[in-house]
Amino acid sequence: MLTINAGQLGISLGGHPRLQQVSFQLHEGELLALLGHNGAGKSTLIKLLLGLYQPDKGTLEVLGDKPGRQPLSVGYLPENVSFYPQMQVAELLQYFASLKGVSAGRVKQLLSEFGLAHCARQPLQVCSKGERQRLGLAQALLSRPQLLLLDEPTVGLDPLASAFMYEALEALRSQGCSIVVCTHELALVEPVLDQVLLLSQGRIAASGTLAQLQQQADLPWRIKLPANGAQWWQDSVLQPWLQQQTLQFPPSLLPQLSQRLMQHWHCVDYQLQPPDLAQLFRYFLAGRSGPAALKEAV
Template sequence: MQTINASGLSLCLGGQPRLQQLSLQLHSGELLALLGHNGAGKSTLIKLLLGLYQPDSGSLTVLGDKPGRQPLQVGYLPENVSFYPQMQLGELLQYFADLKGINRRRVKQLLVDFGLEHCARQALSVCSKGERQRLGLAQALLSQPALLLLDEPTVGLDPLASAFMYQTLQTLRSQGCSIVVCTHELALVEPVLDQLLILDHGRVAACGTLPALQQQAQLPWRIQLPAGRAWHTDPLLAPWLCEQQLLFPVSLLPQISQRLTQHWHCIDYRLQSPDLGQLFRHFLADTTSELTLAEAV
């Protein structure tokens, strides 16, 4: 099932273009990483998906309908969660459940699932950032939505809380929930994403799967070599040798792998493809930090 279908979306606010000719398709059970610098248009896109903004041109459907038509099927966690500080955590979750017409048994289930039973009677003002963020995600999941929109869900969280957040997202994805995560935490989202969308001043800088964008970018792959061997004497490897690493185009991977294993009998090398951080810098044309093949060799 297609949960998001956007074609040629454009939007201006205050006379300034916020999104320009954006197209995107997301299906059930897929996780989209929404990336870009501040002001790139990420939050604007989320507001379009929620039906809070209307595009100036182009078409957009969410769950096969106009955005905002199925509010209980879309969960949302904003970047800055604002709750009533004097209410108890469990009381607040029940309040949201009542607003959405959700049975309170669902509240008890989520308190258990998110490890919030111990603080359910605590006022929000004394709860930790991690507890409040778990509450925010729990309220977004009250109605068991088909689409979940998260704006910087791990900002300010410690590593354990961040790991819990992404473990939860993996579980939801396996259950068929589509997820859009707007984040600057590239290392956290990389292992779980199905697609990535990189925005730059409202324009699509890159969109697709990680392997497809790695192929498109043509950034060098790396092999970390074990020490103690005369790698520089090999005519195939020497042109790509940089200290104790090989930096080479992916087209040479079969030849280099064969050379290492059959000629050098080396199987303890470590292969690394271009990571999400490198792709992010490449597609945003950050020439001051981008590692190109020419620079690498």
């Protein structure tokens, strides 16, 4: 089931193009990493998905309808969470629950699940950044949305709070919630993403699964060889790509080199290291290709 279906989206704001020819699909239970430099159009796209902006060109469906038509089915956590500082944590969550027609039982459940029970009677002005972010995510989930839109959900959080946030997202995805995460925390989102949409100046620089982007990029792959005493450097097939205990090679050579390791050296315990998300981010935004990209040990 499609959660988002976007085709050739375009929008101009203040006479300046902000998005051009942006197309993608998001299915139920998938997590999309929305990436790009500041000003690339990420927040504009999120506002289109919320129905706050209307596209000038193209088509956009969210949960089978026009964006904004099913507000209780879409949860949203903005980059800068701004709540009433004098309100208590539980009081504020109950306020949003009343606006959404959600029971007090759901409020109590979320306070417990997000580790906020201990500060439920505490004014927000004395809460930590992590507690406010957890509260922001809790309010976004009050109505059990089918789609969750997150704009930099871990900005300013310590590692433990960030890890908690992504553990919560993993649990939501397993329940069928579709998630769009706009983030610069590439190492955090990489293990949990299903798709990547990388924007540059309002256009798609790259899109697809992580494996698809790794195949598209002309970046070196690596194989970390075991330190078992084998004389790898004497192998004429491996030697051109060998740097100490690591093979560094173009992706087209992976079948040949892996076959050589297994059949000639009987080696099956090597570590394959394809380009990670941070390397792909730099590659596609810089427009690097060909031998120059291969030589650079990113």
